[in-house]
Amino acid sequence: MSEICRFIHAEKANYTITLLCKVMKTARSTYYAWVAGAEAREARRRADGVLAHEITVIHIASRRNYGVPRVTAQLRRQGRVVSRKRVERVMRENGIAGNSRRTGRRSLTKADTKAAPSPDLVGRDFTAGRPGTKIVGDITYIPTAEGWLYLASWLDLATREVIGYSMADHHRADLVIDALDVAAALGRLEPGCVIHSDRGSEYTSSQLRHRIGALGHQ
Incomplete structure (x- = not known):
């Protein structure tokens, strides 16, 4: 029918x-x-x-x-x-699951146990009053015929939009810095923007911390 x-x-x-x-x-x-x-x-x-x-x-x-x-x-x-x-x-x-012993799910990023911990400025509040004040980062991988490609992105917690991204055949700190620079170049970040991520080595690197400071964010 x-x-x-x-x-x-x-x-x-x-x-x-x-x-x-x-x-x-x-x-x-x-x-x-x-x-x-x-x-x-x-x-x-x-x-x-x-x-x-x-x-x-x-x-x-x-x-x-x-x-x-x-x-x-x-x-x-x-x-x-x-x-x-x-x-x-x-x-x-949508294949979304939390990390647990039961699921065995593992994050792509690896925690850097030697890196000094950064303060958690987000806590459990994943909202923002206006765009450009609070963003979160993530890296995912995409299989291609020529091997893996890695996509770093920054999401705005106010608009729920990806405001900066970068793709490469590696997931070193340069990848997330490039994505952050895209967001900054597009004028999507307010002064003092809170930048949140997991404790993977890409995000706890001194390169990223210095870049965040140079941009006037935290």
Whole structure:
């Protein structure tokens, strides 16, 4: 029946729905019910896409530690009315999972145990009142025919947008610095912007710390 309804929907610009339904021996009520269902499914898909983006930002800001319960709690602290069951489904469908012994999930970045710890200026507050005041960084890898490519990105916690990114065949400190320089060059950072990341060696390097200081951020 859905194939018939899709055909009617595709041809409605050329013929009346009444005629199409008569030819296809389908009740108009059936077609209109299908249209309402399709619109509802599309609305849910778009809403899930928005939620997946919000979850991704929280997950990255938590240094990929937060699982379903803590992500749900953070969403609710931000005023998002959402059920734990829905968060679990969206995270599962998008391959997002917290670090735990049960999942065995590991971050791409490796902690530098020799680096002096930086103060956590974000805490559990993954929100920002205005753009350019609080950003979080992440590195992901992309398989290609010629090997791995690494993508470093910086996300603005106010707009939930990627404001700077860089790609290379390595994930050294230069990669995240280049991404930060892109954000700065585009004027996306306010003076004193809080820059948050995990404790991977790329982010705790003296090069990145010096660059952040040179840009007037923290």
